[in-house]
Amino acid sequence: MAGEVLQLSGVGVRREGATLLRDVTWTVNEDERWVIVGPNGAGKTTLLQIAAAMLHPTEGSVEILEEEIGRTDVFELRPRIGLASTAVAEKVPAGETVIDLVLTASYAILGRWQEEYDSTDLARAVELLDALGCADLIRRTFSTLSEGERKRVQIARALMPDPELLLLDEPAAGLDLGGREDLVTRLARLADDPSAPTMVMVTHHVEEVPDGFTHALLLRKGEAIAQGKVDEVFTEEHLTRCFGLPLSIERQNGRWYARARAPRP
Numbered sequence: 001m002a003g004e005v006l007q008l009s010g011v012g013v014r015r016e017g018a019t020l021l022r023d024v025t026w027t028v029n030e031d032e033r034w035v036i037v038g039p040n041g042a043g044k045t046t047l048l049q050i051a052a053a054m055l056h057p058t059e060g061s062v063e064i065l066e067e068e069i070g071r072t073d074v075f076e077l078r079p080r081i082g083l084a085s086t087a088v089a090e091k092v093p094a095g096e097t098v099i100d101l102v103l104t105a106s107y108a109i110l111g112r113w114q115e116e117y118d119s120t121d122l123a124r125a126v127e128l129l130d131a132l133g134c135a136d137l138i139r140r141t142f143s144t145l146s147e148g149e150r151k152r153v154q155i156a157r158a159l160m161p162d163p164e165l166l167l168l169d170e171p172a173a174g175l176d177l178g179g180r181e182d183l184v185t186r187l188a189r190l191a192d193d194p195s196a197p198t199m200v201m202v203t204h205h206v207e208e209v210p211d212g213f214t215h216a217l218l219l220r221k222g223e224a225i226a227q228g229k230v231d232e233v234f235t236e237e238h239l240t241r242c243f244g245l246p247l248s249i250e251r252q253n254g255r256w257y258a259r260a261r262a263p264r265p
């Protein structure tokens with residue numbers, strides 16, 4: 001059996017009297033591709049922050065890449081994890097070029113200073129940007145990119161250090177239909193690549209789940225209400241409970257579609 005990449009047991013997070021996560025027990029094994037789905041405020045980003053070793057739980061235990069949080073140096077652990085999220089994008093220094101943004105991921109820093117990069121680093125950064133359809137953007141300033149271009153560059157950056165775990169927080173948010181479909185296709189290709197890292201992606205929309213994603217966890221009000229193989233989790237019953245309204249769901253050519261169920265006459 002493949003090794004455990006994430007192991008959460010009884011995880012709770014409380015902030016300022018609010019419960020953000022409650023009793024989450026979750027295991028992600030090597031080579032799995034997970035999607036975390038839930039409505040606004042369900043705790044998805046909080047759970048991803050735990051998985052990224054950016055947040056300590058209030059209670060419960062967390063093991064990431066076989067390192068126990070609280071007993072390991074998170075600064076050594078974080079470079080083994082690729083994280084693409086708006087929170088990271090917001091911290092990109094003004095004037096940072098796309099190529100530097102990807103290169104600096106090798107040191108898990110934002111903002112190029114005096115670090116040295118060799119031709120192998122440069123070749124890898126260019127190759128990743130090319131694979132994500134960003135070859136033309138290499139010399140551009142990150143702040144001048146469109147939302148769709150930024151999302152793709154962030155994924156290239158997250159992949160740069162060859163992480164063992166790739167975390168994507170709402171990678172398709174804010175994209176137009178063409179941009180969403182392009183990204184979902186690229187993520188499906190990545191999911192299908194046996195050399196790609198274990199992946200966990202957060203989304204509000206089942207339509208954004210790429211083909212090849214194997215597992216799903218549904219969050220509602222900080223609780224994991226269903227988790228396991230995607231076909232077993234994406235059911236009318238689970239989705240209806242998760243979003244709090246009657247939903248139907250179907251699958252076509254590997255993609256999922258959900259809509260509100262018409263009220264019974």
Ligand SMILES: Nc1ncnc2c1ncn2[C@@H]1O[C@H](COP(=O)(O)OP(=O)(O)OP(=O)(O)O)[C@@H](O)[C@H]1O
Pocket residue numbers: 015016018019020038039040041042043044045046047204
């Ligand atoms: N420091 C904090 N203090 C109190 N409440 C917080 C704090 N940080 C987050 N929350 C609340 O915790 C809940 C979960 O937030 P989180 O960002 O994890 O949800 P989410 O599922 O990612 O939401 P969205 O889909 O809207 O991005 C939200 O209701 C949020 O307002």
